[in-house]
Amino acid sequence: MTDSNAQALVVVAHGSHLNPDSSAPANNHADTIRETGVFDEVRTGFWKEEPSLREVLRTVEADEVYVVPLFISEGYFTEQVIPRELRLEEWDVDQWDSDGLSADSATLAAGDVEKTVHYCGPVGTHESMTDVLIRRAESVTGDPDVGPEFGFAVVGHGTERNENSAKAIEYHADRIRERGRFDEVQALYMDEEPEVDDVTDYFESEDIVVVPLFVSDGFHTQEDIPEDMGLTDDYQLGYDVPAGVDGHRIWYAGAVGTEALTADVVLERSAEGGADVGDAVERVRERTAPKPASD
Amino acid sequence: MDADRQADAFVDAVADGPIACDGLHSEAGPDGYSVETPNDRSEGLDEAALRELLADHERLLDNWWTWHRAGDGSRRAFLRWVESADSRPVAERYDTLAEGVTTEWGELSIHVELTGEDTGDRRYELRHIDDIDVPTADLAAFEEPLDLRRPMKFDDDGRYRPLKTAPNMPTGWRLGGLDGRDCVEAVEIAYPATVANWYREKEGNLDITHWRETGERQTGIYGIVEELPREAVEWVAEAACVDSQCLKRREWGYDEDDSLSTDGGEGPFPCREPCSLVVAAARRWTTLEREDERTYEFTLTPSEKEQVEDIIDTVAGGATEDIREADVYQGANRYRTRYLRAKRMDEEGNLCGVVTDPDSDDHDDHDDQ
Numbered sequence: 001m002t003d004s005n006a007q008a009l010v011v012v013a014h015g016s017h018l019n020p021d022s023s024a025p026a027n028n029h030a031d032t033i034r035e036t037g038v039f040d041e042v043r044t045g046f047w048k049e050e051p052s053l054r055e056v057l058r059t060v061e062a063d064e065v066y067v068v069p070l071f072i073s074e075g076y077f078t079e080q081v082i083p084r085e086l087r088l089e090e091w092d093v094d095q096w097d098s099d100g101l102s103a104d105s106a107t108l109a110a111g112d113v114e115k116t117v118h119y120c121g122p123v124g125t126h127e128s129m130t131d132v133l134i135r136r137a138e139s140v141t142g143d144p145d146v147g148p149e150f151g152f153a154v155v156g157h158g159t160e161r162n163e164n165s166a167k168a169i170e171y172h173a174d175r176i177r178e179r180g181r182f183d184e185v186q187a188l189y190m191d192e193e194p195e196v197d198d199v200t201d202y203f204e205s206e207d208i209v210v211v212p213l214f215v216s217d218g219f220h221t222q223e224d225i226p227e228d229m230g231l232t233d234d235y236q237l238g239y240d241v242p243a244g245v246d247g248h249r250i251w252y253a254g255a256v257g258t259e260a261l262t263a264d265v266v267l268e269r270s271a272e273g274g275a276d277v278g279d280a281v282e283r284v285r286e287r288t289a290p291k292p293a294s295d
Numbered sequence: 296m297d298a299d300r301q302a303d304a305f306v307d308a309v310a311d312g313p314i315a316c317d318g319l320h321s322e323a324g325p326d327g328y329s330v331e332t333p334n335d336r337s338e339g340l341d342e343a344a345l346r347e348l349l350a351d352h353e354r355l356l357d358n359w360w361t362w363h364r365a366g367d368g369s370r371r372a373f374l375r376w377v378e379s380a381d382s383r384p385v386a387e388r389y390d391t392l393a394e395g396v397t398t399e400w401g402e403l404s405i406h407v408e409l410t411g412e413d414t415g416d417r418r419y420e421l422r423h424i425d426d427i428d429v430p431t432a433d434l435a436a437f438e439e440p441l442d443l444r445r446p447m448k449f450d451d452d453g454r455y456r457p458l459k460t461a462p463n464m465p466t467g468w469r470l471g472g473l474d475g476r477d478c479v480e481a482v483e484i485a486y487p488a489t490v491a492n493w494y495r496e497k498e499g500n501l502d503i504t505h506w507r508e509t510g511e512r513q514t515g516i517y518g519i520v521e522e523l524p525r526e527a528v529e530w531v532a533e534a535a536c537v538d539s540q541c542l543k544r545r546e547w548g549y550d551e552d553d554s555l556s557t558d559g560g561e562g563p564f565p566c567r568e569p570c571s572l573v574v575a576a577a578r579r580w581t582t583l584e585r586e587d588e589r590t591y592e593f594t595l596t597p598s599e600k601e602q603v604e605d606i607i608d609t610v611a612g613g614a615t616e617d618i619r620e621a622d623v624y625q626g627a628n629r630y631r632t633r634y635l636r637a638k639r640m641d642e643e644g645n646l647c648g649v650v651t652d653p654d655s656d657d658h659d660d661h662d663d664q
């Protein structure tokens with residue numbers, strides 16, 4: 001049964017054939033938004049898991065569908081793979097009219113269902129992602145006022161894989177710097193200079209929060225980066241938070257996309273695409289606020 | 296009263312147009328209502344007479360009410376299928392529903408029964424088909440469909456399941472007390488999009504995407520899969536898509552008019568295009584198929600040759616764990632295999648000391664990832 005006023009949210013993400021946790025952020029954020037009740041349906045679809053991007057739209061009943069990619073940057077996935085797999089046949093990247101950071105949304109038909117699809121920009125380049133990065137720093141340090149005497153490193157892949165991914169890192173690093181809350185802010189990369197391996201070279205502050213701008217935890221965030229920074233010789237043995245490296249204390253936060261507040265960015269993307277979300281943005285912000293420490 | 300509410304809804308609905316549902320037909324005309332049931336036909340009824348007649352056909356009315364409320368899409372069709380509503384008359388069906396009816400959907404057992412509280416209210420319960428006879432109290436009870444999401448990611452050995460329709464769904468749980476909507480929701484968590492695709496097939500509009508088109512669509516690192524030879528696609532289907540590996544019934548072939556000879560399977564829900572797991576594996580096979588064949592000469596005893604075949608068979612059948620520790624009569628037994636390795640492989644891991652590529656300097660060219 002279709003309902004012409006009904007609206008659905010579809011969160012699309014990469015997923016993995018190897019890592020069971022890859023899809024967790026997409027599912028968790030979908031749950032948070034589902035609980036607000038502003039969408040008649042909230043679903044998830046994946047490139048590597050099920051339901052696949054090819055088949056997720058047919059699992060939706062509503063006629064208006066807001067698709068939000070849980071991806072970090074504009075590029076190959078958001079511009080080619082997702083629209084192709086969703087069969088948004090009229091899609092043209094110019095519809096986003098973006099400089100690599102400013103995608104908003106495009107309204108399209110899908111080839112296999114009679115629905116209106118509002119294809120929104122990825123969460124990673126949304127301005128509110130800056131708040132999530134900062135929230136991640138608060139979560140990992142357990143200090144809601146963290147900032148003074150702390151350095152902040154935003155970590156990404158380099159341009160090697162995707163030029164826009166570096167743009168997103170710079171963008172958020174600049175925005176965090178502009179707020180003046182942290183003593184120092186630095187963008188670091190996995191496969192180019194300035195490299196995350198040399199994190200302590202780039203900071204005077206003794207305490208450094210390191211937050212990878214990644215959607216989910218996996219090989220890069222759990223194995224590569226901790227070993228590259230010298231938090232541990234062997235990721236399987238784990239690492240301390242904070243961990244001492246070269247006279248600094250490194251507060252390594254893991255993927256920003258696992259932070260509950262990311263649900264807010266998903267919601268904002270859909271609202272900017274035209275979804276009626278009422279006061280859910282405020283409610284999600286409240287809901288995902290860190291609980292006061294109990295110890 | 297439930298029956299009154301149902302009769303109210305019926306009177307409203309028949310005013311909007313004729314009703315025809317599982318042997319109950321009714322129409323409003325200038326001379327009053329007509330009603331036909333499997334046993335009789337009445338005409339020229341006024342509303343009071345219509346209500347009286349409906350009160351005598353509690354089950355027919357209840358059945359209409361149930362499906363009237365279920366909308367008209369895949370959910371309704373699926374729930375009807377669960378209780379064989381298209382093939383069993385209402386009276387007989389309600390008798391069995393009072394006891395409960397169980398159907399299978401892949402490895403899911405779907406049990407439906409009347410609650411006995413309100414007339415005809417159905418409750419659904421899901422569990423693994425292997426748990427059908429397990430006492431309910433011995434199964435972990437989930438409360439809502441979303442509770443299934445995390446457990447469905449792992450098999451009973453705790454290994455990640457990258458393919459939801461692989462026949463390794465975990466056992467030991469039940470999800471009961473579901474209404475129809477939640478039942479379908481839960482089925483779709485266990486087996487995403489299967490209800491939607493089953494319904495499309497049932498309605499005659501399943502959109503199948505065959506191998507060639509899937510290959511041609513790929514870009515990036517998967518762009519190469521379109522090179523995979525036609526005969527290799529047959530092996531891909533045999534490797535991944537047969538019922539022992541995936542419970543979807545493969546409906547795609549090499550091309551629209553070029554089907555594969557490998558068995559597609561018997562399950563109720565179709566596979567309409569090669570999935571991401573198969574495409575990712577095909578990428579690897581495409582690279583491997585680029586190699587030219589060579590002739591090697593190995594010296595083995597007849598039993599050793601058969602043992603190599605046994606090992607391949609056992610690994611391909613996923614049966615290595617089933618071989619008992621001391622069962623040295625099985626070729627793939629660990630001791631037997633270690634003995635073969637000790638006897639026939641050199642320090643570099645070369646079978647019978649035959650190097651893989653004699654022209655390369657690196658004789659230890661085994662890819663041990």
Ligand code: SF4
Binds near residue numbers: 535536544571
């Ligand atoms: S392509 Fe094969 S393995 Fe993948 S879902 Fe279809 S039948 Fe199953």
